[in-house]
Amino acid sequence: MDPYLPPVARHVREREPLIDVQNLTKVYDLGRGRTVQALDGVDLHVPQGQVFGILGRSGAGKSTLLRCVNLLERPTSGSVRVDGQDMTALRGAALRRARRGIGMIHQHFALLSSRTVAGNVAFPLEVMGTPRAQRARRVAELLDVVGLGDRGGSYPAQLSGGQKQRVGIARALAAGPKVLLSDEATSALDPETTGSILDLLRRLNRELGLTVLLITHEMGVIKRVCDSAAVMHDGRFLESGPLPELLAAPDSRLADALFPLPTVDLPGVVTLSYAERATEPVLSALTREFDVDVNILAGTVETVAGAPYGRLKVQLTGERTAEALEYLRARGLAVRTAGDPLAADGAEPTGEGA
Incomplete structure:
Protein backbone atom coordinates (compact mmCIF):
# COMPACT_ATOMS: atom_id res chain seq x y z
CA MET A 1 0.00 0.00 0.00
CA ASP A 2 1.28 3.45 -0.92
CA PRO A 3 1.96 5.22 2.42
CA TYR A 4 1.24 8.59 0.85
CA LEU A 5 -2.31 7.83 -0.24
CA PRO A 6 -4.96 9.64 1.81
CA PRO A 7 -6.73 7.63 4.47
CA VAL A 8 -10.20 6.37 3.66
CA ALA A 9 -13.09 7.87 5.59
CA ARG A 10 -12.23 7.47 9.23
CA HIS A 11 -14.74 6.69 11.92
CA VAL A 12 -15.66 9.95 13.61
CA ARG A 13 -15.35 9.55 17.35
CA GLU A 14 -17.69 12.10 18.84
CA ARG A 15 -16.56 14.11 21.85
CA GLU A 16 -12.90 13.21 21.28
CA PRO A 17 -11.15 16.39 20.15
CA LEU A 18 -8.57 15.98 17.43
CA ILE A 19 -7.50 19.58 18.08
CA ASP A 20 -7.39 20.44 21.78
CA VAL A 21 -6.26 23.94 22.75
CA GLN A 22 -6.17 24.86 26.44
CA ASN A 23 -5.89 28.37 27.91
CA LEU A 24 -3.81 29.67 25.00
CA THR A 25 -2.24 33.12 25.21
CA LYS A 26 -0.02 34.96 22.74
CA VAL A 27 1.67 38.25 23.58
CA TYR A 28 3.78 40.10 21.01
CA ASP A 29 6.66 42.23 22.27
CA LEU A 30 6.76 45.47 20.29
CA GLY A 31 9.85 46.77 22.09
CA ARG A 32 10.32 49.69 24.48
CA GLY A 33 8.02 48.01 26.98
CA ARG A 34 5.07 47.82 24.62
CA HIS A 45 -11.88 21.71 21.11
CA VAL A 46 -12.45 20.39 17.58
CA PRO A 47 -13.87 16.86 17.35
CA GLN A 48 -12.42 14.49 14.79
CA GLY A 49 -14.12 14.73 11.40
CA GLN A 50 -15.74 18.13 11.94
CA VAL A 51 -15.57 21.39 10.03
CA PHE A 52 -15.06 24.05 12.69
CA GLY A 53 -15.29 27.74 11.78
CA ILE A 54 -13.89 30.69 13.72
CA LEU A 55 -15.67 33.94 12.90
CA GLY A 56 -14.46 37.43 13.74
CA ARG A 57 -13.37 40.80 12.51
CA SER A 58 -9.86 41.56 11.32
CA GLY A 59 -7.60 41.84 14.35
CA ALA A 60 -9.71 39.50 16.49
CA GLY A 61 -6.85 36.99 16.77
CA LYS A 62 -8.11 34.39 14.31
CA SER A 63 -4.96 34.03 12.20
CA THR A 64 -2.74 34.01 15.28
CA LEU A 65 -4.77 31.16 16.74
CA LEU A 66 -4.56 29.20 13.50
CA ARG A 67 -0.80 29.63 13.31
CA CYS A 68 -0.46 28.52 16.93
CA VAL A 69 -2.21 25.25 16.11
CA ASN A 70 0.63 24.19 13.80
CA LEU A 71 3.23 26.12 15.81
CA LEU A 72 4.15 28.55 13.05
CA GLU A 73 3.61 30.91 15.97
CA ARG A 74 4.75 29.64 19.36
CA PRO A 75 2.21 30.60 22.04
CA THR A 76 3.27 32.53 25.10
CA SER A 77 1.46 30.07 27.36
CA GLY A 78 -1.09 27.29 27.20
CA SER A 79 -1.07 24.00 25.32
CA VAL A 80 -1.89 22.77 21.82
CA ARG A 81 -2.55 19.08 21.23
CA VAL A 82 -3.22 17.70 17.75
CA ASP A 83 -4.16 14.04 17.40
CA GLY A 84 -3.01 13.46 20.97
CA GLN A 85 0.42 15.02 20.49
CA ASP A 86 1.52 18.06 22.48
CA MET A 87 2.70 20.40 19.73
CA THR A 88 4.00 22.99 22.19
CA ALA A 89 6.49 20.46 23.56
CA LEU A 90 8.08 19.81 20.15
CA ARG A 91 10.97 21.53 18.41
CA GLY A 92 13.21 20.97 15.42
CA ALA A 93 12.83 17.73 13.47
CA ALA A 94 10.12 16.39 15.78
CA LEU A 95 7.98 19.46 15.17
CA ARG A 96 8.52 19.24 11.41
CA ARG A 97 7.39 15.61 11.44
CA ALA A 98 4.28 16.48 13.45
CA ARG A 99 3.37 19.26 11.00
CA ARG A 100 3.06 16.67 8.22
CA GLY A 101 -0.25 15.72 9.80
CA ILE A 102 -1.51 19.31 9.48
CA GLY A 103 -2.16 20.76 6.03
CA MET A 104 -2.66 24.49 5.51
CA ILE A 105 -4.25 26.52 2.74
CA HIS A 106 -3.65 30.25 2.50
CA GLN A 107 -5.71 33.30 1.59
CA HIS A 108 -3.43 34.34 -1.28
CA PHE A 109 -2.51 30.82 -2.46
CA ALA A 110 1.27 31.04 -1.71
CA LEU A 111 2.18 29.13 -4.87
CA LEU A 112 5.68 29.05 -6.35
CA SER A 113 5.44 30.96 -9.62
CA SER A 114 8.46 29.22 -11.14
CA ARG A 115 6.94 25.76 -10.68
CA THR A 116 4.14 24.12 -12.61
CA VAL A 117 0.91 23.07 -10.92
CA ALA A 118 2.29 19.54 -10.55
CA GLY A 119 5.56 20.92 -9.21
CA ASN A 120 3.77 22.97 -6.56
CA VAL A 121 1.79 19.97 -5.36
CA ALA A 122 4.90 17.79 -5.37
CA PHE A 123 7.01 20.26 -3.39
CA PRO A 124 6.14 19.03 0.16
CA LEU A 125 6.67 15.45 -0.98
CA GLU A 126 10.12 16.36 -2.27
CA VAL A 127 10.95 17.90 1.12
CA MET A 128 9.81 14.67 2.79
CA GLY A 129 12.05 12.61 0.52
CA THR A 130 9.23 10.72 -1.18
CA PRO A 131 10.52 8.65 -4.13
CA ARG A 132 9.89 10.13 -7.57
CA ALA A 133 7.43 7.44 -8.74
CA GLN A 134 5.34 7.77 -5.59
CA ARG A 135 5.37 11.56 -5.96
CA ALA A 136 4.08 11.34 -9.50
CA ARG A 137 1.25 9.00 -8.52
CA ARG A 138 0.29 11.13 -5.55
CA VAL A 139 0.32 14.38 -7.52
CA ALA A 140 -1.82 12.92 -10.31
CA GLU A 141 -4.30 11.57 -7.79
CA LEU A 142 -4.59 14.87 -5.93
CA LEU A 143 -5.04 16.93 -9.06
CA ASP A 144 -7.92 14.65 -10.02
CA VAL A 145 -9.41 15.06 -6.54
CA VAL A 146 -9.47 18.87 -6.84
CA GLY A 147 -10.63 18.87 -10.46
CA LEU A 148 -7.37 19.91 -12.12
CA GLY A 149 -6.27 16.62 -13.63
CA ASP A 150 -5.55 18.28 -16.98
CA ARG A 151 -3.63 21.30 -15.64
CA GLY A 152 -0.52 19.71 -14.16
CA GLY A 153 1.76 21.33 -16.73
CA SER A 154 0.33 24.84 -16.32
CA TYR A 155 1.95 27.61 -14.30
CA PRO A 156 0.16 29.65 -11.60
CA ALA A 157 0.03 32.73 -13.84
CA GLN A 158 -2.12 30.75 -16.27
CA LEU A 159 -4.76 29.89 -13.66
CA SER A 160 -7.81 31.64 -12.28
CA GLY A 161 -8.06 32.46 -8.60
CA GLY A 162 -10.25 29.46 -7.92
CA GLN A 163 -7.86 27.15 -9.76
CA LYS A 164 -4.92 28.52 -7.77
CA GLN A 165 -6.74 27.78 -4.54
CA ARG A 166 -7.47 24.24 -5.73
CA VAL A 167 -3.74 23.80 -6.29
CA GLY A 168 -3.17 25.10 -2.77
CA ILE A 169 -5.63 22.56 -1.40
CA ALA A 170 -3.99 19.73 -3.33
CA ARG A 171 -0.59 20.77 -1.99
CA ALA A 172 -1.97 20.88 1.57
CA LEU A 173 -3.22 17.30 1.15
CA ALA A 174 0.02 15.96 -0.28
CA ALA A 175 1.32 14.39 2.94
CA GLY A 176 -2.04 12.83 3.84
CA PRO A 177 -2.84 15.07 6.83
CA LYS A 178 -5.56 14.44 9.38
CA VAL A 179 -6.12 18.17 9.90
CA LEU A 180 -6.61 20.91 7.33
CA LEU A 181 -6.23 24.56 8.38
CA SER A 182 -7.85 27.18 6.18
CA ASP A 183 -6.67 30.77 6.58
CA GLU A 184 -9.42 32.90 4.94
CA ALA A 185 -9.12 30.60 1.92
CA THR A 186 -12.08 32.11 0.05
CA SER A 187 -11.88 35.82 0.92
CA ALA A 188 -10.02 36.69 -2.30
CA LEU A 189 -12.50 34.85 -4.52
CA ASP A 190 -15.79 35.81 -6.18
CA PRO A 191 -19.02 34.38 -4.70
CA GLU A 192 -19.48 31.60 -7.24
CA THR A 193 -15.88 30.42 -6.92
CA THR A 194 -16.12 30.70 -3.15
CA GLY A 195 -19.07 28.32 -3.20
CA SER A 196 -17.20 25.77 -5.30
CA ILE A 197 -14.16 25.86 -2.98
CA LEU A 198 -16.33 25.48 0.11
CA ASP A 199 -18.13 22.54 -1.48
CA LEU A 200 -14.75 20.96 -2.24
CA LEU A 201 -13.64 21.38 1.39
CA ARG A 202 -16.88 19.81 2.59
CA ARG A 203 -16.46 16.89 0.18
CA LEU A 204 -12.89 16.30 1.35
CA ASN A 205 -14.09 16.44 4.94
CA ARG A 206 -16.68 13.76 4.30
CA GLU A 207 -14.81 11.49 1.89
CA LEU A 208 -11.37 11.59 3.52
CA GLY A 209 -12.45 12.09 7.11
CA LEU A 210 -10.47 15.33 7.30
CA THR A 211 -10.90 17.57 10.30
CA VAL A 212 -11.07 21.16 9.00
CA LEU A 213 -10.40 24.27 11.09
CA LEU A 214 -11.13 27.44 9.16
CA ILE A 215 -11.16 31.12 9.96
CA THR A 216 -13.34 33.63 8.21
CA HIS A 217 -15.11 36.95 8.50
CA GLU A 218 -17.86 35.83 6.12
CA MET A 219 -21.18 34.57 7.47
CA GLY A 220 -21.82 32.60 4.29
CA VAL A 221 -18.82 30.37 4.99
CA ILE A 222 -20.18 29.41 8.42
CA LYS A 223 -23.64 28.73 7.04
CA ARG A 224 -22.46 26.62 4.13
CA VAL A 225 -19.95 24.18 5.58
CA CYS A 226 -19.46 24.32 9.35
CA ASP A 227 -20.54 21.77 11.95
CA SER A 228 -19.35 23.92 14.86
CA ALA A 229 -18.28 27.53 15.24
CA ALA A 230 -16.82 30.10 17.57
CA VAL A 231 -17.20 33.88 17.61
CA MET A 232 -13.89 35.62 18.37
CA HIS A 233 -13.30 39.18 19.57
CA ASP A 234 -10.17 40.78 21.06
CA GLY A 235 -8.35 37.46 21.41
CA ARG A 236 -11.20 35.68 23.20
CA PHE A 237 -14.15 33.50 22.27
CA LEU A 238 -17.50 35.16 22.94
CA SER A 252 -26.57 33.65 20.69
CA ARG A 253 -24.64 36.45 19.00
CA LEU A 254 -23.87 34.12 16.11
CA ALA A 255 -27.56 33.42 15.55
CA ASP A 256 -28.30 37.15 15.68
CA ALA A 257 -25.64 37.77 13.05
CA LEU A 258 -26.62 34.85 10.78
CA PHE A 259 -30.32 35.67 10.96
CA PRO A 260 -30.60 39.43 11.54
CA LEU A 261 -34.06 40.70 12.35
CA PRO A 262 -35.17 44.32 12.72
CA THR A 263 -35.81 45.91 16.09
CA VAL A 264 -39.54 46.28 16.74
CA ASP A 265 -40.76 48.46 19.62
CA LEU A 266 -44.14 46.86 20.32
CA PRO A 267 -45.59 45.10 23.38
CA GLY A 268 -45.56 41.31 23.45
CA VAL A 269 -42.73 40.88 20.89
CA VAL A 270 -40.64 37.71 21.15
CA THR A 271 -37.87 36.21 19.00
CA LEU A 272 -38.15 32.50 18.24
CA SER A 273 -35.15 30.46 17.14
CA TYR A 274 -35.96 27.36 15.12
CA ALA A 275 -33.73 24.31 14.84
CA GLU A 276 -35.03 20.77 14.28
CA ARG A 277 -38.59 22.06 14.22
CA ALA A 278 -37.98 24.75 11.61
CA THR A 279 -40.56 23.25 9.24
CA GLU A 280 -43.29 22.39 11.79
CA PRO A 281 -46.47 24.51 12.05
CA VAL A 282 -45.99 25.36 15.72
CA LEU A 283 -47.45 28.87 15.48
CA SER A 284 -50.77 27.69 14.15
CA ALA A 285 -51.00 25.37 17.16
CA LEU A 286 -50.77 28.38 19.47
CA THR A 287 -53.87 30.00 18.05
CA ARG A 288 -55.86 26.76 18.38
CA GLU A 289 -54.69 25.60 21.82
CA PHE A 290 -54.12 28.85 23.69
CA ASP A 291 -56.45 31.30 21.94
CA VAL A 292 -53.67 33.83 21.31
CA ASP A 293 -53.20 36.05 18.30
CA VAL A 294 -49.89 35.69 16.48
CA ASN A 295 -48.64 38.60 14.39
CA ILE A 296 -45.51 37.68 12.38
CA LEU A 297 -43.36 40.83 12.13
CA ALA A 298 -40.21 39.46 10.50
CA GLY A 299 -38.53 36.15 9.89
CA THR A 300 -36.19 33.99 7.89
CA VAL A 301 -35.63 30.27 7.36
CA GLU A 302 -32.45 29.05 5.67
CA THR A 303 -30.54 25.84 5.17
CA VAL A 304 -27.37 25.79 7.28
CA ALA A 305 -24.96 22.86 6.78
CA GLY A 306 -27.77 20.88 5.17
CA ALA A 307 -30.44 21.44 7.86
CA PRO A 308 -33.22 24.05 8.11
CA TYR A 309 -32.81 26.79 10.69
CA GLY A 310 -34.53 30.07 11.15
CA ARG A 311 -35.77 32.88 13.36
CA LEU A 312 -39.05 34.67 13.70
CA LYS A 313 -39.98 37.90 15.43
CA VAL A 314 -43.63 37.71 16.44
CA GLN A 315 -46.10 39.62 18.56
CA LEU A 316 -48.30 37.51 20.84
CA THR A 317 -51.47 38.89 22.39
CA GLY A 318 -54.01 37.13 24.57
CA GLU A 319 -54.63 36.08 28.16
CA ARG A 320 -52.66 32.80 27.82
CA THR A 321 -49.49 34.24 26.30
CA ALA A 322 -47.28 32.94 29.10
CA GLU A 323 -48.62 29.42 28.59
CA ALA A 324 -48.06 29.73 24.85
CA LEU A 325 -44.42 30.66 25.39
CA GLU A 326 -43.89 27.67 27.68
CA TYR A 327 -45.47 25.48 25.01
CA LEU A 328 -42.97 26.77 22.46
CA ARG A 329 -40.05 26.09 24.79
CA ALA A 330 -41.33 22.59 25.45
CA ARG A 331 -41.43 21.98 21.71
CA GLY A 332 -37.71 22.75 21.48
CA LEU A 333 -37.86 26.37 20.28
CA ALA A 334 -35.64 28.98 21.89
CA VAL A 335 -37.57 32.03 23.04
CA ARG A 336 -36.17 35.49 23.77
CA THR A 337 -38.41 38.25 24.98
CA ALA A 338 -37.72 41.92 24.35
CA GLY A 339 -35.92 42.48 27.67
CA ASP A 340 -33.58 39.48 27.51
CA PRO A 341 -29.87 40.45 27.10
CA LEU A 342 -27.36 38.76 24.85
CA ALA A 343 -25.16 36.15 26.44
CA ALA A 344 -21.87 38.04 26.38
CA ASP A 345 -20.55 41.56 26.27
CA GLY A 346 -18.44 42.60 23.32
CA ALA A 347 -18.62 43.58 19.70
CA GLU A 348 -20.89 42.03 17.13
CA PRO A 349 -19.31 39.01 15.46
CA THR A 350 -19.70 40.29 11.93
CA GLY A 351 -16.76 41.76 10.04
CA GLU A 352 -15.64 42.88 6.62
CA GLY A 353 -17.48 41.11 3.86
CA ALA A 354 -20.04 39.63 6.23
Missing part, protein backbone atom coordinates in the same frame (compact mmCIF):
# COMPACT_ATOMS: atom_id res chain seq x y z
CA THR A 35 3.13 44.58 24.09
CA VAL A 36 0.04 43.40 22.25
CA GLN A 37 -2.02 40.48 23.51
CA ALA A 38 -3.35 38.64 20.46
CA LEU A 39 -4.80 35.64 22.33
CA ASP A 40 -6.27 35.79 25.81
CA GLY A 41 -6.95 32.39 27.37
CA VAL A 42 -8.49 30.63 24.36
CA ASP A 43 -9.94 27.13 24.74
CA LEU A 44 -10.70 25.30 21.49
CA GLU A 239 -19.23 31.83 22.32
CA SER A 240 -18.34 28.43 20.92
CA GLY A 241 -20.06 25.14 20.23
CA PRO A 242 -21.95 22.95 17.75
CA LEU A 243 -23.77 25.08 15.20
CA PRO A 244 -27.24 23.63 15.95
CA GLU A 245 -26.86 24.52 19.63
CA LEU A 246 -25.67 28.04 18.88
CA LEU A 247 -28.41 28.71 16.36
CA ALA A 248 -31.08 27.40 18.72
CA ALA A 249 -29.88 29.46 21.68
CA PRO A 250 -32.04 32.53 22.36
CA ASP A 251 -29.03 34.64 23.44
